[in-house]
Amino acid sequence: MTATIPSLRRWFYPAAVLTAALALGLNPATAGPADTAQERIVRIDNFTFSPEVVTVAPGTTVTWINGDDIPHTVVSPSGRFRSKTLDTDDRFTFTFPAKGEYPYFCSLHPHMTGKVVVRDAPE
Amino acid sequence: MNDLRQPDDGSPGPDRRGVLECMAWAGTGLLWSLGGGLPRAMGLEKALAAGTEPAPFTFLQISDSHVGFDKAANPDALGTLREAVRKIALLPEKPAFLIHTGDISHLSKEREFDDADQILRETGLPTFFVPGEHDLLDNGQGRAYLGRYGKGSRGAGWTSFDRNGVHFIGLVNVVDLKAGGLGNLGEDQLDWLERDVAGLSASTPVVVFAHIPLWTVYPEWGWGTQDGGRALALLRRFGSVTVLNGHIHQIIQKVEGHIAFHTARSTAFPQPAPGSAPSPGPMKVPAGDLRKLLGVASVSLVGGAGPLAIIDTPLAG
Numbered sequence: 315m316t317a318t319i320p321s322l323r324r325w326f327y328p329a330a331v332l333t334a335a336l337a338l339g340l341n342p343a344t345a346g347p348a349d350t351a352q353e354r355i356v357r358i359d360n361f362t363f364s365p366e367v368v369t370v371a372p373g374t375t376v377t378w379i380n381g382d383d384i385p386h387t388v389v390s391p392s393g394r395f396r397s398k399t400l401d402t403d404d405r406f407t408f409t410f411p412a413k414g415e416y417p418y419f420c421s422l423h424p425h426m427t428g429k430v431v432v433r434d435a436p437e
Numbered sequence: 438m439n440d441l442r443q444p445d446d447g448s449p450g451p452d453r454r455g456v457l458e459c460m461a462w463a464g465t466g467l468l469w470s471l472g473g474g475l476p477r478a479m480g481l482e483k484a485l486a487a488g489t490e491p492a493p494f495t496f497l498q499i500s501d502s503h504v505g506f507d508k509a510a511n512p513d514a515l516g517t518l519r520e521a522v523r524k525i526a527l528l529p530e531k532p533a534f535l536i537h538t539g540d541i542s543h544l545s546k547e548r549e550f551d552d553a554d555q556i557l558r559e560t561g562l563p564t565f566f567v568p569g570e571h572d573l574l575d576n577g578q579g580r581a582y583l584g585r586y587g588k589g590s591r592g593a594g595w596t597s598f599d600r601n602g603v604h605f606i607g608l609v610n611v612v613d614l615k616a617g618g619l620g621n622l623g624e625d626q627l628d629w630l631e632r633d634v635a636g637l638s639a640s641t642p643v644v645v646f647a648h649i650p651l652w653t654v655y656p657e658w659g660w661g662t663q664d665g666g667r668a669l670a671l672l673r674r675f676g677s678v679t680v681l682n683g684h685i686h687q688i689i690q691k692v693e694g695h696i697a698f699h700t701a702r703s704t705a706f707p708q709p710a711p712g713s714a715p716s717p718g719p720m721k722v723p724a725g726d727l728r729k730l731l732g733v734a735s736v737s738l739v740g741g742a743g744p745l746a747i748i749d750t751p752l753a754g
């Protein structure tokens with residue numbers, strides 16, 4: 315039970331931050347290098363995740379799109395997220411509420427690896 | 438014990454038990470022939486053409502049928518599997534059984550397995566399977582495969598059996614793969630393998646089959662098995678070991694001591710030679726060339742003391 319409380323809090327913080335940013339008239343899509351854009355795309359082409367590392371702000375939704383003729387998956391070794399099998403043009407989406415580093419790989423082709431880094435945008 | 442290292446005088450006999458002889462590599466199928474303990478490979482076309490010296494014990498390797506695949510590299514993978522099965526029916530020496538080295542289906546759909554089974558049944562031959570990574574994509578992560586093909590197997594589908602004095606071992610190296618790694622057998626399977634071969638005399642010919650190559654072909658594309666060396670170490674004492682793999686959709690072979698390695702063609706689509714393309718994805722070739730790059734393999738124990746003979750047969754010359 316105790317584990318669920320911090321994770322709930324992680325869900326709420328970024329939402330509050332985002333609301334504040336919008337209230338100040340900031341455009342989340344154009345701010346900062348630790349990009350506060352709410353969505354990021356990771357392409358899967360030629361058995362490679364690209365970009366291999368994406369750095370995003372908490373609350374960002376990352377979408378993986380498989381452009382290969384071969385199915386791939388997006389799997390966090392810690393079990394935090396796991397896509398279904400992505401056939402050609404299939405997508406997988408996951409929202410990263412909390413700061414941290416989230417490595418992942420393709421469970422069919424484990425030499426395919428990538429990472430999502432979630433951190434606050436610098437001032 | 439005899440030195441079974443590869444002699445190269447081309448003469449048949451017990452000294453050649455370490456030899457994997459390639460008689461022709463143009464083929465959809467590999468015909469394996471066990472002669473004196475070591476397999477030799479020969480293209481299926483050639484086997485069909487030759488067809489004179491009947492082998493007493495022959496089995497057939499088929500691989501990577503990817504039923505359900507319909508992309509540009511081959512819009513009809515089911516059709517080319519059907520062609521491969523027709524080729525098998527024409528073999529002068531009827532194989533005793535079939536070994537499918539995985540990627541039966543493309544996406545592990547029931548329909549794909551059904552279609553594959555229906556066509557493979559037309560051979561009228563018993564078939565032994567090991568899964569490829571494409572066969573474990575159901576929601577149960579392999580439960581569908583095990584339910585269908587896993588009878589009598591252990592763990593994720595490992596199996597062993599004896600035929601005509603040859604010990605066959607089917608290994609599974611596509612389960613529980615680790616980030617950044619290659620194919621994986623795991624501790625449980627290696628323990629089982631050690632016990633499985635413990636009672637065998639070193640003169641027993643051994644045939645090992647698994648989906649991903651057990652030797653390192655090209656790690657940059659994941660073409661190898663992380664703990665494959667540990668499995669091979671358990672088999673080093675045997676005078677004749679033949680390792681049959683799939684996954685890379687092309688023929689590559691190597692002989693190391695008494696161990697002969699051989700990978701089979703796919704019946705669905707070819708993949709590029711290691712490092713020759715940006716990725717190992719399906720290789721699109723001119724339509725007229727596709728069937729030259731698909732095929733099956735036939736393996737024969739020629740009897741007496743000769744090596745196993747492997748014949749690769751393409752769907753089209």
Ligand SMILES: [Cu+2]
Binds near residue numbers: 385386420421422423
């Ligand atoms: Cu993949």
Ligand SMILES: [Fe+2]
Binds near residue numbers: 501503684
């Ligand atoms: Fe395959």
Ligand SMILES: [Fe+2]
Binds near residue numbers: 540570684
């Ligand atoms: Fe495969």
